Amino acid sequence: MDFGHPHFDRTLEELGLLAQTAGLDPVGRITCKRRAPDAALFVGSGKAQEIKDLAAQLGAGEVLFDQTISPAQQRNLERLLELPVTDRTFLILEIFAQRAKSHEGKLQVELARLQYLSTRLVRRWSHLERQRGGIGTRGGPGETQIELDRRMIMSSIVRTKEQLRKLQRQRSTQRRQRERNGAFNISLIGYTNAGKSTLFNALVKARAYAADQLFATLDTTTRQMYLGDVGRSVSLSDTVGFIRDLPHGLVDAFKATLQEAVDAYLLLHVVDASNPNFPEQIAQVQSVLREIGAQAVPQIVVFNKIDALPVDAQPVRMVDSYEIDSQQCQRVFISARSLTGLQGLRDCLSQAASAQGSAQSGITPESGPDAETLLPLNA
Numbered sequence: 442m443d444f445g446h447p448h449f450d451r452t453l454e455e456l457g458l459l460a461q462t463a464g465l466d467p468v469g470r471i472t473c474k475r476r477a478p479d480a481a482l483f484v485g486s487g488k489a490q491e492i493k494d495l496a497a498q499l500g501a502g503e504v505l506f507d508q509t510i511s512p513a514q515q516r517n518l519e520r521l522l523e524l525p526v527t528d529r530t531f532l533i534l535e536i537f538a539q540r541a542k543s544h545e546g547k548l549q550v551e552l553a554r555l556q557y558l559s560t561r562l563v564r565r566w567s568h569l570e571r572q573r574g575g576i577g578t579r580g581g582p583g584e585t586q587i588e589l590d591r592r593m594i595m596s597s598i599v600r601t602k603e604q605l606r607k608l609q610r611q612r613s614t615q616r617r618q619r620e621r622n623g624a625f626n627i628s629l630i631g632y633t634n635a636g637k638s639t640l641f642n643a644l645v646k647a648r649a650y651a652a653d654q655l656f657a658t659l660d661t662t663t664r665q666m667y668l669g670d671v672g673r674s675v676s677l678s679d680t681v682g683f684i685r686d687l688p689h690g691l692v693d694a695f696k697a698t699l700q701e702a703v704d705a706y707l708l709l710h711v712v713d714a715s716n717p718n719f720p721e722q723i724a725q726v727q728s729v730l731r732e733i734g735a736q737a738v739p740q741i742v743v744f745n746k747i748d749a750l751p752v753d754a755q756p757v758r759m760v761d762s763y764e765i766d767s768q769q770c771q772r773v774f775i776s777a778r779s780l781t782g783l784q785g786l787r788d789c790l791s792q793a794a795s796a797q798g799s800a801q802s803g804i805t806p807e808s809g810p811d812a813e814t815l816l817p818l819n820a
């Protein structure tokens with residue numbers, strides 16, 4: 442529903458992809474414009490009827506909303522439409538739950554799910570309180586059950602967090618080990634489906650799962666990559682993709698996985714240049730980077746999928762610069778699929794790695810031979 446939100450997606454393209462990734466088959470799309478959501482139904486009652494008719498006509502078995510709807514709106518809609526109703530946040534959590542493979546990934550998704558549930562319970566709780574005549578009134582039938590559920594959820598949250606903390610400690614020990622060995626860590630980051638895993642596979646000849654799905658990757662994978670030009674290995678990590686309005690609990694829950702990006706010397710920010718929404722996607726990635734505290738890590742922006750660009754939109758120069766958050770970053774055009782431009786990218790990585798080598802051996806960046814190859818900070 443369009444109420445002037447800057448990220449309103451009229452085509453519902455991304456929601457359709459999310460639905461497909463979760464194993465659903467989108468059969469129809471409907472949008473509407475309102476100044477503010479309706480308290481009871483989110484959409485107006487006329488629109489709700491329109492949705493019901495369309496669903497019946499197309500034989501839909503479920504209705505998805507692109508925006509977050511409240512538990513009360515969800516219940517009212519389900520009653521009226523006589524179909525299960527879900528929102529985008531829930532869909533994303535569902536996909537993460539289906540995809541999580543590693544112990545850590547599963548714990549993180551569980552934590553996000555519990556946090557999502559706990560906010561829903563809290564909201565329902567205040568709703569009940571209002572019904573009973575406001576705060577201060579105690580007792581009532583619904584209260585004990587909700588209080589019990591809430592306590593159970595809270596103690597599960599504490600337990601899950603503790604398990605995650607243990608894993609995090611192991612990770613940071615491994616990371617410190619790598620740092621002691623003078624490793625140069627590079628993290629591939631970017632919007633979901635940008636082609637990070639495809640590029641990872643092309644660069645390290647690995648076989649990470651890459652697919653035309655959102656959130657194909659959930660767990661961080663790290664491999665060594667040898668840069669012949671500078672005669673050293675660097676470590677490259679493939680990470681989980683970002684998406685707009687990532688459910689809040691998820692960013693929090695995935696902090697451990699994303700820590701890899703925070704601690705990297707360099708981020709390869711992979712962008713799907715063939716997606717018309719790429720500027721918006723870059724902005725979303727930057728906002729998650731700020732949230733996890735990785736905004737100051739230098740970036741190379743990798744414009745991927747140039748094979749899918751029309752001839753008149755092909756880059757003139759394969760390496761140039763691009764402004765992100767008022768900072769100039771080096772930009773490299775590639776196609777991870779057809780392997781175009783990978784040598785140019787490797788050259789940039791070699792320059793960055795040798796700049797770090799000089800910095801570590803005591804040469805200050807300003808006086809070193811690679812001064813101009815240093816990357817800007819996105820501080």
Ligand SMILES: Nc1nc2c(ncn2[C@@H]2O[C@H](COP(=O)(O)OP(=O)(O)OP(=O)(O)O)[C@@H](O)[C@H]2O)c(=O)[nH]1
Pocket residue numbers: 631632633634635636637638639640650651652653654655656657658659680681682683745746747748749775776777778779
């Ligand atoms: N045309 C074209 N498609 C590409 C290119 N690189 C990747 N793709 C496709 O884009 C889709 C997503 O690729 P992935 O490598 O899984 O993307 P990702 O960024 O790792 O995605 P998540 O792990 O889901 O966040 C796949 O269908 C790839 O085949 C490219 O250079 N050109």
Ligand SMILES: [Mg+2]
Pocket residue numbers: 637638639650651657658680
């Ligand atoms: Mg991936």
